[in-house]
Amino acid sequence: MTTTPVTPGPLIRPDDPASVTPHPRTVPRAGIRLPAATAGWTRRLATAVLTVLPPAAAVLLWYLLTSEHVVFWLCFDKLPGPVEVFDTLRVQLASGTYYHDLLASLRRILLGFGLAALSGVTIGIAVGRSRIVQVLLRPLIEIARPIPAIALVPLAILIFPTGEQGIVFITFFAAFFPVVVSTIHAMRTLPKVWEEAARTMGAGRPSVLAHVILPGAMPGIFSGLSVSMGVAWICVISAEMISGQFGIGYYTWQSYGLLDYAGVVVGMLSIGVLGWATAWLVERIGHRVNRWLPRAAR
DSSP states (O other): OOOOOOOOOOOOOTTOGGGOOOOGGGSOOOOOOOOHHHHHHHHHHHHHHHHHHHHHHHHHHHHHHHHTTOEESEEOSSSOOHHHHHHHHHHHHTSHHHHHHHHHHHHHHHHHHHHHHHHHHHHHHHHHHOHHHHHHHHHHHHHHTTSOGGGGHHHHHHHSSSHHHHHHHHHHHHHHHHHHHHHHHHHHTSOHHHHHHHHHTTOOHHHHIIIIIHHHHHHHHHHHHHHHHHHHHHHHHHHHHHHOSSSHHHHHHHHHHTTOHHHHHHHHHHHHHHHHHHHHHHHHHHHHHTTTSHHHHO
């Protein structure tokens, strides 16, 4: 009987990762990774397509409804189509009056909104931080807050010497309350431990306010500023329609009086674009101010 000598194999240690042969199904496959620059451009292109797709679909639906004169519960047979509105917009872009109206509305918005932001944040901080100021001002704020700003147009005409000042006041009145209420709530929702920790480390009251209270309240404050900008646009356009002599709201109302419905749509689209641009500006400033937040940093 012949015996075959057995050659001892290599010693396999269970704790040695190099000596363990992985199962074929567990071997990770090398995926194809795009360069960082290519991936970034791909993301931007996808974002641009997704951004443009809803407005393009809305314009296409608008064109189909108006070109086919659809009457089904809603009447689209008399509504101007995109081509007619584009022709009117092209005529307006060639005239200086259109730009004058745009700049007039922008000036009123920026002035009224700026005054509302400054006074609203200041008063909101005072009400949120001081019990005495809260007792004095909070009832007055809550009484005046439900009053529609557009209802003050007759009083503004009587009180202010010019219509321009009255429109700015109405814009300020409308934009003030979202800012002040959001600031008050932001003051109350701040964790007490932040202020206590700063005082424990020797920070004084002005330092706590500047480096703890205000940065911590800025996310809530900018939420109110974003809402305030939209409300300000609604009220400034309404005030221009009632008592204005120029502005994009006045242009829209004048077009309606002249039965120029394509001009009405041009005015509406101009208001939407201006509102979008100013809201985007407020949002970008908020991202810069609140860059300490993890989501804002990403």
